[in-house]
Amino acid sequence: MSELPVVNQPPHRCGALLDHVTRRIRLRSETVLTPLGLRPRHLVALTVLRDLGGCSQQDLAKTLEMDSTNVVGLLNDLESANLIERKRSPQDRRRHIVELTDVGAKQLAKAEFALAEVEDQVLGGLDDEQRETLYNLLYQAAGHAEAGACVEAVHDDNC
């Protein structure tokens, strides 16, 4: 935990680079997403929702690290576009269980398909295997520990 004197401390911080690459993708994504009535933030929410399955709005707020009042607005957008559904939890009727609708899942897939070109532009320096590695690293970092198996499997072939 505390500072071990310099052993194999990697001097490379990803943060700024991450920021940079993300911005490039987001800028282009906006124009691709607009015809679908979506914004990058919606995509993130839908993606998280897909990966998480149903969850409460609080869970979502925590995962997105957003203020819950703003999550409400975000979900209002998505719900009025019929991309997500808010169901009352039977266990605790104060709670909303937020879930992707079929329409939502389809729209997400559609958006991802449309974004292929964007990623080709920005991640053009990476071949397919590298992009898959990148995806897996991000997925794992985002806290889906199950990705471990997937990452392990990468070096022989894609999973």
Added chain:
Amino acid sequence: MSELPVVNQPPHRCGALLDHVTRRIRLRSETVLTPLGLRPRHLVALTVLRDLGGCSQQDLAKTLEMDSTNVVGLLNDLESANLIERKRSPQDRRRHIVELTDVGAKQLAKAEFALAEVEDQVLGGLDDEQRETLYNLLYQAAGHAEAGACVEAVHDDNC
């Protein structure tokens, strides 16, 4: 997740995940960077500047994909903190060559050191080797896109 036995087409879009992870880092970075008088955007600029060596403000605007009027403000911040220097280009005195100062390089290193903990929090699911891989992938991706932009942009000289 879907186990597609299919071909080589990677169904995974990184964009949303990239956005998500980047946000997590940026949120925490802000509090770490504030005592240093920096913001995440400054870090990105400094990083790019370090990787690029000296360049004109237009080059920088293109690399950052920011409007040049806003780049001016960004550089004003950095210059008044003595982190960068604007020198007139001898070849074309309209042009400013923007360069990291020694102070700037030191401050950048300091910031990166301070950000180690932040990345530990957010990228905690990745070991050192994976983080290095992530860094390299991002670096490569960023480099390619810059090269692409540069090819279009440049008439003759530096790139």
Added chain:
DNA sequence: ACAGATAGTTTGTGTAACACAAACCATTGA
């Protein structure tokens, strides 16, 4: 030498994506 393009700057306007606070309702649990 002159005209038009170019690099940078300033100022000003607008917008999106937030954070945060306050007040409110329905529901839960002690």
Added chain:
DNA sequence: TCAATGGTTTGTGTTACACAAACTATCTGT
């Protein structure tokens, strides 16, 4: 019954932009 909780609405403020207009200094082609 009463306090806490999940969600919602409204309202305020900030930041990070994009974009436009007008200006200076400088360069380049004719």
